Amino acid sequence: MSKTGVIDGPAALASDEVASRSLRQIVWARLRRDRLAMVCLIILIFLYLIAIFAPLICDLLGVDPYSFDKESISDSGGGPVGAWGGISTEHPLGVEWGTGRDIFAQLLYGLRISLLIATTATILTVFFGTVLGIVSGYARGKTDAVIGRIMDLILAFPFLLIILALSGVLTQRLTDLGVPDGNPSRIMYLIIVLSIFGWPYLARIVRGQVLSVREREFVEASIAMGASRYRILFKEILPNLWAPILVYATLTLPTYIGTEAALSFLGIGVLPPDTSFGGMLGNSVSYFSVVPSYLFIPGTVLVVLVVTFNLVGDAVRDALDPRAGRV
Amino acid sequence: MSAYVVRRVISMIILLLLLTLVVFILFSLLPADPARLTCGKGCTPAVLEANRHKLGLDLPVIQQYWEFMKGLFVGRIYAADSPDPVVCNAPCLGYSFKRGEEVLVLIKDRLPATIWLALGAFILWLAAGISVGVYAALRRGRWQDKTVMGISLAGYSLPSFFLGLMAIFFIVIRLQLLPYPSYVSPFENPIQFFQTMLLPWIVLAILYAAFYMRLTRNQMLEVLGEDYIRTARAKGLPERIVIRKHALRAGLTPIVTAAGLDLAGLLGGAIITESIFSLPGLGSLAVNSVNDADLPVIVGITLVTATFIIVANLIVDLLYAVIDPRVRLVS
DSSP states (O other): OOOOOOOOOHHHHHTOSOTTSOHHHHHHHHHHHOHHHHHHHHHHHHHHHHHHTHHHHHHHHTOOSSOOOGGGBOTTTOOBSSHHHHOOSSSTTOBOTTTOOBHHHHHHHHHHHHHHHHHHHHHHHHHHHHHHHHHHHHHOHHHHHHHHHHHHHHHHSOHHHHHHHHHHHHHHHHHHTTOOTTHHHHHHHHHHHHHHHHHHHHHHHHHHHHHHHTTSHHHHHHHHTTOOHHHIIIIIIGGGGHHHHHHHHHHHHHHHHHHHHHHHHTTOSOOTTSOOHHHHHHHHTTTTTTOTHHHHHHHHHHHHHHHHHHHHHHHHHHHHOTTSTTO | OHHHHHHHHHHHHHHHHHHHHHHHHHHHTOOOOHHHHTSOSSOOHHHHHHHHHHHTTTSOHHHHHHHHHHHHHHOEEETTTSSSOEEEOSSOOOEETTTTEEHHHHHHHHHHHHHHHHHHHHHHHHHHHHHHHHHHHHTTTSHHHHHHHHHHHHHHHSOHHHHHHHHIIIIIIISOOSOOOOOOOTTTOHHHHHHHHHHHHHHHHHHHHHHHHHHHHHHHHHHHTSHHHHHHHHTTOOHHHIIIIIIIHHHHHHHHHHHHHHHHHHHTOOHHHHHHTTOOSHHHHHHHHHHHTOHHHHHHHHHHHHHHHHHHHHHHHHHHHHHOTTOOOOO
């Protein structure tokens, strides 16, 4: 399901009558007035800080995601002792079935991995989508046709299936190339495939914008002055594209968090003892009829994370282009 | 028009050929040796080598590709020079030695569940998405609109597997409103069929409807701002007709595009929904084949799915011209 519409308007924005303020100042002022967006932004910063300082927080609370706690699970069957998955002062969100590992600590480390994958993949997607979109729109002709066909090809693939099918071998390839074995390779694989299947959507949008921007007078002037192609592409044209790119990025990040969770749910994410939201939800399938908190704790955090990102993304779009979206 | 159709069909065929080639090259990277699957526990290198030859895996990738394409049109015989050759009739999409079955037959067996799932969800999500979207557009800025947009945001922020698992937990396990999902053909046992499909339909439809509500609403708002709507109103047409005949028709085009592509994508198998509700569709066949390293099946499903998407692309573009006369098909 493609969630990106064509975003019109950066051209209209640039020629706004408030020429004395830069685009960034205008957008920031609009964003600041949006109270919901500011609250979400603060939540996001908070979540990133939690992710970054997860080991520190776990130390402070005296929990860690790796150590087994045999006392918190029953001897027969390995289920957690106590209500709601064994919630106690020692384990604020309960313990894992069979091992007694702390769910709260797992959640923090899972957040870390989810954000790492989604953020890096978004940055790569934006980079490749922008560069290839600009090149394709500016060069036109053969280059455009080749890039266009590659995009068609990628968009026609059932990407979930391909990612699943190739995970084993490509993770191995990465290990052969010198990426540490195990989770680093698996994380890197997810980042790479998410970016590969993600950039064409952005490239299409950027290409469409470039096609109109390249006809404007300042580009012509720059060509007449003998500017290099690099200068024209990245110093003259690119600054006009920030609005759609930024909007796309803020709405892609939550999509990637969801996709990463889905892939981990299907079993190709990080391996235990590490985990991510999708992995935790995947594990919950066997137990959630007995211990529902296994399902609801990671699920709720995941939904909150994605909703917050989407709200910020919407707000950024409104701020950049008030005509689109809410009208 | 016909020249345009011909041109599009030709470029579609080229894209399909390219796609099969890329799929072949991609999967030739896999170390998973399909020959090993044909050769049980007492496997000797000699038997393995023979099986590899039988499957045509000792050939270079390009030649394997050629054999595959040929099989698609004239059929294919595996291990023609051995005592027990395996015949795969045209159109031969490959042969799964793991399951001892032609890939096409496997796909055909699994296709009904996938089609039922996709169609049911499609009808639900279009009906809900478009009607609620139009409603929100007509009440724009008011609390109804804000509520709808809030629900839509929540809807598409919910990961499908979380939604599916919650549905099973509350409706099947706790409230016991529905029995545990177990798929049967609607022609065998319609009641059990509906009991099984209801939750998957709703879960899938919620995810897509959330997106279509937004799309429809934004489309409608854009169209309602057009001059010809003002003209229609000025002429004194009843509001109902302005909305239905003038605004909706113009606003529908991008929705048709998105809907066609989404439906095609789903026909390739909703991997997650199918595995959560244990539906025997293409998606769960794909996941099982990945786990079994059953290469021919994976290649087959990938190609079938990609074909759905590419063909849907074409149909959508042609439909576009029918719905919206402003679209000109000149080259």
